Amino acid sequence: MAAASAGRLDPVDGRRTSGARGERVAAPAAPARPAAVRVRPGADEDLRPEAEAALRRLVGRDDAVLRDDQWTAIHALVAEQRRALVVQRTGWGKSAVYFVATSLLRARGSGPTIIISPLLALMRDQIAAAGRAGVRAATINSANVTEWDQIHEQISNGDIDVLLCSPERLNNPGFRDEVLPRLAADAGLVVIDEAHCVSDWGHDFRPDYRRIRTLLAELPEGIPVLATTATANARVTQDVAEQLEITGEGAGRSEVLVLRGGLDRESLHLNVLRLGDQPTRVAWLLEALRSTEGSGIVYCLTVSVAEQVAAQLKAAGLPVAAYTGRTDPTERESLEADLKANRVKALVATSALGMGFDKPDLGFVVHLGAPSSPIAYYQQVGRAGRGVDSALVVLLPGEEDQRIWEYFGSLAFPREDQVRATLDALSRGGTQSAQALETQVDLTRSRLEMMLKVLDVDGAVKRVKGGWEATGQGWTYEADRYARVEQARLAEQRTMLDYESTDGCRMAFLRRTLDDPDLRPDERCGRCDNCGGSTLPAAPTTEHVAQARKAMDVPGVVVEPRSMWPTGMATLGIDLKGKISPAEKTEPGRAVARLDGLGWSQPLRELFASTTPDGEVPVHLRRAAAQVLDAWDGLQVDGVVCVRSTTRPVLVEHLARGLAKYLDKPFVGFVGPLGGHEAPPRHDVNSAMRLAGVAQRLGLDLTPAASAGLAGRSILLVDDRVASGWTLAVAGRLLRQAGAGAVLPFVLAQQ
Template sequence: MVPEAAPVTAASSLRDDAEAALRRLVGREDAALRDDQWTAVDALVSRHERALVVQRTGWGKSAVYFVATRLLRDRGAGPTVIVSPLLALMRDQITAAARAGIRAATVNSANVTEWGEVHAAIARGEIDVLLCSPERLNNPAFRDEVLPRLAADAGLVVIDEAHCISDWGHDFRPDYRRIRTLLADLPAGIPVLATTATANARVTADVAEQLGVTGSEASAEVLVLRGPLDRESLHLAVLDLPDPAARVAWLAQSLGTIKGSGIVYCLTVSAAEEVASQLRAAGLEVAAYTGQTDPAERERLEGELKDNRVKALVATSALGMGFDKPDLAFVVHLGAPSSPIAYYQQVGRAGRGVDRAVVVLLPGKEDRAIWEWFGSQAFPPEETVRATLAALATDAATSIPALEARVDLRRSRLEAMLKVLDVDGAVKRVQGGWIATGEPWSYDAERYARVAAARRAEESTMLAYQRLEPGTAGACRMAFLRGVLDDPELADGWACGRCDACGGVELPEAPSVEAVEAAQAGLDRVGVEVVARRQWPTGLGALGLDLRGRIPADEQAAPGRAVARLDGLGWSVQLRELLESRDADGALIDGETPVPLRSAAVRVLQDWEAIWDGDTSRTVIDGVVAVRSASRPVLVDHLARGLARWLQVPFVGAVAPVPGREAPERHDVNSAIRLAGVVRRLGLELEPSPDAGEVLAGQRVLLVDDLTDSGWTLTVASRLLRRAGAEAVHPFVLGVR
């Protein structure tokens, strides 16, 4: 019996050590590992295997890799490398690691000044865990100098939020795909752990396949542990309200009645900022948290929420994976994410350490337009990719600004495309920019089409979730989400008994008429600043334009105004309907300015101090010029002439396409190419009317257009007017994209 007893004793000793490490990690003497947690730890520490853990949010996936790290380090292994997607996640994990006596450090965009010391501490053996962002994997210095040493000496490699590896995941990130290279370069015997809460069967299989990549032809065996995805504390509900004002009013009226603090998710930055402003005006302690929030401010706001010093953060998806507040009492979505998988991931922030958390979805009619915009950022067509590869086929590295002059993509889309090409081995990021590798590369149109089709299918599934009818058979919201995620333990006919469809949640009443009116008054605010361009983009010489550096002050536009942004609430809804409506043939619908928007435009002018003489209450504007539109000529001309009449100044003329160049320019290209097209296309057409004054000499001009996004049309039009003698140009547009 002795031969059989020895391994049992060893395993028991290892589990005892593991649970001691867990107790230090969580600060509780009664803590014990779940069965699957122990299975994963044992596989990593005893057999140095590769494992994929797919478990619900709050299950304790991070405990697996911190406990395994403690055990491996105690047995002489090298440091753990954790690839982690968000700064919030890194901060929480470093704090958790310290409780278990694990020395953790991070390298990311927010601590650049500390990188040198972190790398030195790793070399001295003083770091147990290094957390790095996926983007860091392709920083040339980190990739070529630091990562090979880490890969050679690592005791454990962890890929957190591993669904990001997969094309089929709701949050695919090209940078994550570089992990394949990292895995292939690992010496034999280094254990690997991947974790996620949001992976259906297809994503799980895809991630497991990639996790098995090695430097040899044979794939490594991957242990896959999937558990049930039910969250017993979550009470799910959908509330269908007629318009943004009703939704904001419900929030303002209801958040104060829900105990505890939570998160209100919005689909866009503008909506988050607008809603936060509205809720603060209603007396609620809230703050906006978006991708545009300064990193130091993000950290402060996370602390405010964790300490319950705010009722809610009104956030975009920037506050997402890894944010850890066990007592988060509610998650409300003002607008639906395009994927039920993403929705499950976000609502999973709530109810980790409390018995009950309220989760409410307030969908809007505008959601689908926002989904379509994000969908339009997909991988570019083959001819654009080939042009990029040709532009990079030089002896020297090409910077992004220089590449923009030769490739017709916006910078964000160009950078995303380069990351995919890098993963595919066709290009490589080096010091100074990018180079083509010369490796064979094929455009996988079939794969891109499948991914696009999968995205559309997820959108349809999200709409189906919203349409579940409370009280009807099989209409359980948690069962629906578990089914979408292919929960292996979901039984036929199971229902949670806690959601609105099961009759297990009661929401605050619909907002009163007075509350909706108050919200509508807040959303009725008009006027956002349009910041004029001050600098020409680089690379215009390659396009035949002698424009470089700072735009001369006497050729610049003054700061302008718009009624609203297109990605917010309030007037944004009417603007989207006006500017994005198409007929049965797909052509943009044109017509006179709708009466409500005429009034909104006048209100913007009334509040615009720069165009009024404060002493006399007279406008300083001498004339109005329109930017003639190829797609909406009636709208822009009607708006410009109407504003001229209201200001009681002449309509001077238009900035218009020169003969033979009437075709509108593409709007989805980068700054340099967009600007070059605008410069070549536009000229002045002044009215031959005697009341137009002496052309433009010394005149202050109101420049009117329907929509601005890059700002180059307004910049070029203003330059033309200033060079023709205008003393000042004040741009005015209906919407800002």
């Protein structure tokens, strides 16, 4: 591919280019049989001027020209009705390919384009961009449910040229069985954005994407297909290309055109900065944001860290906002607009912000904690520097990174016995919701739903109105493949650690990891910290670190009580259903900190590490617990009850008795396991099974005098930590049923 010539405009963001070497056409290292385009005589003369006119409308500049690979892809789609896979760096102009192709196809009477994309933020940007090119676009996703009927009617009337939909919609029964077949039959072009999600070898495999292969197999002959991604190594490229291939009749045209280009990003200055602890990292971030021009993104690995960092930066006077999976969809759109308009210095975000955030002048990307994959890291940092000459990219690794990777890694595909149990439950019970299945399968809700999506695509189950049902088709557990994917995931983690520690060129490292076909041996970018081409903001002063530490050293988070019992508890022999009665419910409680946050999270993680023996509460955590009690508005208790622990009995009882002494209130007794239930409960099961285990094992252990004096009293209920919340809910219910007027939970850590 040739870049736009010197002095011309980049066909993506309108930025002037230097005429430097551009990307070229190349097959992956493990070839996916790329094929030459069959050019119709005179086709270039007929199509290219029209294509470039559409491009200029799209970017709003009269001197924009198509890159060679953009034209190759557009020609293949429009003139040859081919299937193509375009693997090009972020900012190269992949969206220009499908919008220009759509304009040409619609002008020739083709049906609307269907774009499948997981990036809701980018969908909003693309709808605006399509409008500039005279292309009428709409989206169907979880954020605009109220508009779906109107959009379906517009499609039927031919008033929409492009429909963008999230992959999750493909698994919705009504959309999949009623809307999608009509769309697919009349489509002029099908586009799969972020196509690496199709491959379970990729860093961001999504089960919903597996349904795309079924969609492609059922497309009528002659409908072109385009898959695009910026982050696919040779193995993923080959896998995606194979899944795009046509099989059966017409297989003579099954070969997929693969266009892979170079992945260098000349504006990015990559850095890795190792700082001693969390306060030092946050202090550096605070000063760096004050001294760095432009606006950008600060990525964090967990919701808690993102929210805490955002709060700390705001308290220091910086205009920032948190953007996480807990952010309301309407607020997300507002925050994106604020960043684009530079009304905020940064969004402090988790991966919920997505890779598709479109802001060409994004000046920096900072990571507090490393993603588990260098490929995911390349994609995230690729949002910066698209329309500016220089963008700062900094990775601040944390000691907790690998623990977080291990947690997300534990959510891999379930064991075969758990899968078989789910299939058996559906075969016996007919159509059932995920909530109903929870009472029969020892999987958390998120893992159960992920597994059902995979089984749906494999044909073993089907999602229908009201839940899921078994199809009765045979199904094989691909243990070897799952094991290989797991090994690939672990290899990516090791590669990420290698990136952090390398003394070589960082951009070359990332390009090599992605099998960049344009990377020359021993090539160096000249821009990263190891190449000597990057200057970082100064290290924080001792005073600034002390200020950051002080802000983190304020313990205390609210523990919200459970309000609803899980569905279907009767099938587990537990008579609990519906809303938790106000007469049996606990009050909002308190924890010293969350385990996945900053500040006090670190000593709590050390306390609850598997290698830490049971023992008394460390002195510094006793002081933190007292601080939380002192800051608890309106705290009035008459006594203290301890949840007896089977794993850390010394710790919990020492904490409860210590708090009773501090408050000068009596230690009343215990809520503990009944006879025969001394084994610790499992924490790796779903909500219903967790509750069943708790409800069957807990009972009151109070003295007769304490029981007699409980009526109307307020009780501080003490445990070591809270995860699902069911232990506190059941223990609180027992105390309320025994006469307590209020139960206020207190724990050291919230998971």
